Amino acid sequence: MIELQQLRKCYGGGKARGGAKAGGGVQALDGLTLQVPAGSLYGLLGPNGAGKTTALRILCTLLAPDSGSVRVGGVDALAEPRAVRRLLGYVAQEVAIDKILTGRELLQLQGDLYHLQASARNQRIGELIELLGMAEWIDRRCGGYSGGMRRRLDLAAGLLHRPQVLVLDEPTVGLDIESRAAIWGVLRQLRDGGTTVLLSSHYLEEVDALADHLAIIEAGKVIAEGAPSALKAALGGDRVTLRVREFSDADEAERVRRLLHTCAGVRQVVVNQAQGFSLNLVIEHDGVIEQLRRQLAEADLPVFALAQSRPSLDDVYLQATGRTLMDAELAVAGSRDPKAERKASM
């Protein structure tokens, strides 16, 4: 239903009008390729700054890519943006909602923008009020709405024209549990009714619970893709996180990594640097744990903390990138330091 091919987008550092780009810009998308099957609930998972919003804005024809192609339902979005907009509903990450109008008035206005007839428009608004549980407050002014109410109203506005494809940018960020559950329920219902739903999120649990397909994106590229269960299954056995002691440097951690690697039944060992050098590994069966405790103790590296779990999407992320999603977010926050940026551009 949606096909993004080799999308590139660079912000700043000279617009790519003539093709060539000056250096110093931010490469928000770096060859992003993605296929969203019709009728799926597809999650785009990635840390802040990964390029999710940029990709979704390009898909919704609100932003032009530097290069690459976008097709929705077989229609070329760059050549025929209006046709694509009819197929799509877009719920943006941050929306400025009018404070004086009521929710219902806002939806009516939006319906007029879509050229819906008044009776069809009002009927559709009635359906959406019920679907999204808005009856109690829809006739109050938007100025007094909570984040959850606003989000539901945004969602209703995106659904007014019954789009075949609904695109949502971080639909539940900052919401209370109840609003989040309500939105999840609606998205599932839409998918079950045949709508293709594409949402971005930096919440692993959200994508894991909700999506039937997902792509993990990092630095403007897809680094893993598939059904959540398949991605996790591909990682094999249980995950183990262990700490030996505080390592003073990466070399020492690397030595332990190599040692663990020689243990039978241990599949992958990744050093997680950001957390005082813990080690993440995959084991083939439970018996492996006793074995590796023994081997480490013999090397005078007794284990002092060990946790075992089934594979999660965070493990998929860690496997693909060598760090956890949370660490990636911290790294992005760090790189936004203006001094660091200035240095990087010098």
Ligand SMILES: Nc1ncnc2c1ncn2[C@@H]1O[C@H](COP(=O)(O)OP(=O)(O)O)[C@@H](O)[C@H]1O
């Ligand atoms: N309008 C803009 N001007 C300059 N840089 C931008 C702009 N929008 C986004 N970026 C940068 O592009 C990268 C990707 O951003 P974005 O698509 O918003 O990611 P996400 O939605 O995954 O957090 C980030 O490094 C961000 O700082």
Ligand SMILES: [Mg+2]
């Ligand atoms: Mg974003």
